[in-house]
Amino acid sequence: MAFDYELNFETTDFRRNPELYRVGRGEQGVLLVEPYKGEILPHWRFKTPAIAKESSEAIYAMFLDYKKDGDFVGMDMARKFIQMGYTRARRYANYKGGRKYKDRENGERNARQIDQEKAESARIFKEKWDVIRADEEYLALKKAHQKKYG
Numbered sequence: 001m002a003f004d005y006e007l008n009f010e011t012t013d014f015r016r017n018p019e020l021y022r023v024g025r026g027e028q029g030v031l032l033v034e035p036y037k038g039e040i041l042p043h044w045r046f047k048t049p050a051i052a053k054e055s056s057e058a059i060y061a062m063f064l065d066y067k068k069d070g071d072f073v074g075m076d077m078a079r080k081f082i083q084m085g086y087t088r089a090r091r092y093a094n095y096k097g098g099r100k101y102k103d104r105e106n107g108e109r110n111a112r113q114i115d116q117e118k119a120e121s122a123r124i125f126k127e128k129w130d131v132i133r134a135d136e137e138y139l140a141l142k143k144a145h146q147k148k149y150g
Helices: 036-043 049-068 072-094 116-133 136-149
Strands: 101-103
Touching (some): 036 049, 036 072, 049 072, 049 116, 072 136, 116 136
16 A cells, blocks of 8 residues: 555654554655654764764664564664665765756756765665665564555
8 A cells, every 4th residue: 555645644643553654665754754753853864974874873773672662663764764864865975965956847957976975875874774674574564564554
């Protein structure tokens, strides 16, 4: 089942109501699902490799805490923030200021300029993302959640 953007995200507590959570694709809902957004977002940074390392380790530690608690929604939200660390750092590595397009109306792309510092930040997040994607307990909980709730 697709991510449900029709839910009232301002009042829904997904820790108390995990049955309402849908995994969706990629990073869908990463900035909507509470209380996880409020718990994880303050740790999410990628400006430099040192900051990305600290951030990815903090978020991965949260993933492990959610795992210890059997909280699949928390685990998946931590995965989404780790994934978003990779994708955003990669975009900033490829395009100065993180902007792909000069003018969205005509689709004109900015020239690619590789920023090695942001590329390293992306690599750091990618390592953690790969670990999460290979975590057998996470994968089993994901499959069970999707089977039960969609």
